[in-house]
Amino acid sequence: xxxxxxxxxxxxxxxxxxxxxxxxxxxxxxxxxxxxxxxxxxxxxxxxxxxxxxxxxxxxxxxxxxxxxxxxxxxxxxxxxxxxxxxxxxxxxxxxxxxxxxxxxxxxxxxxxxxxxxxxxxxxxxxxxxxxxxxxxxxxxxxxxxxxxxxxxxxxxxxxxxxxxxxxxxxxxxxxxxxxxxxxxxxxxxxxxxxxxxxxxxxxxxxxxxxxxxxxxxxx
Numbered sequence: 450x451x452x453x454x455x456x457x458x459x460x461x462x463x464x465x466x467x468x469x470x471x472x473x474x475x476x477x478x479x480x481x482x483x484x485x486x487x488x489x490x491x492x493x494x495x496x497x498x499x500x501x502x503x504x505x506x507x508x509x510x511x512x513x514x515x516x517x518x519x520x521x522x523x524x525x526x527x528x529x530x531x532x533x534x535x536x537x538x539x540x541x542x543x544x545x546x547x548x549x550x551x552x553x554x555x556x557x558x559x560x561x562x563x564x565x566x567x568x569x570x571x572x573x574x575x576x577x578x579x580x581x582x583x584x585x586x587x588x589x590x591x592x593x594x595x596x597x598x599x600x601x602x603x604x605x606x607x608x609x610x611x612x613x614x615x616x617x618x619x620x621x622x623x624x625x626x627x628x629x630x631x632x633x634x635x636x637x638x639x640x641x642x643x644x645x646x647x648x649x650x651x652x653x654x655x656x657x658x659x660x661x662x663x664x665x666x667x668x669x
Contacts, residue, residue: 542586542621547648549578550615552607555656562659563666574655578618581654585647586621591629598633600653605634622647 551574559565559573588594622630630646631639 542623545643545647546619547644548615549618550612562662577655582620584654588626597653601649604649604652
């Protein structure tokens, strides 16, 4: 006779207490089925309530209150959503790191700038760069580029040896302006790097600012 004995049953079998539910999986399946029936009943009641509250004769764009006045309901037409998406795209700007470089002959003109006496060329260039970044960020259409296209193209044709060493600088450009810049410089397939395209127009803006200051000094 074996010296190992089976332990006595200390609790009744679940099958004896709950006939028809032989294990936990059966009880869980029954609970899920009950929940599904409850959710289906709630959805059916909700759809019936919506059908009663909305009359087919009343347009979805307006509802009448108790005093007979029509209450405007915000429209969610696809055209409105498209306009909102377009506005969001216009407000968003691309962040680009460009190499701020100028022709050396332009830097030589800085010493004769009004209010630049006693200041280093590097300091004056930083002031022009700050003003140029703001002007670049404000460009919102191809028409804004017209005064800059000729200067930007000539800047692209200058040999690297004739330019300053330059400094990496972060600028912000609207997408529509960036597309117009690429077309203006003959890059419709967007092969050239964005930094090259934007850098040319950035330099054109700075050159235009220098010309304006020189013209102001000559007229005064």
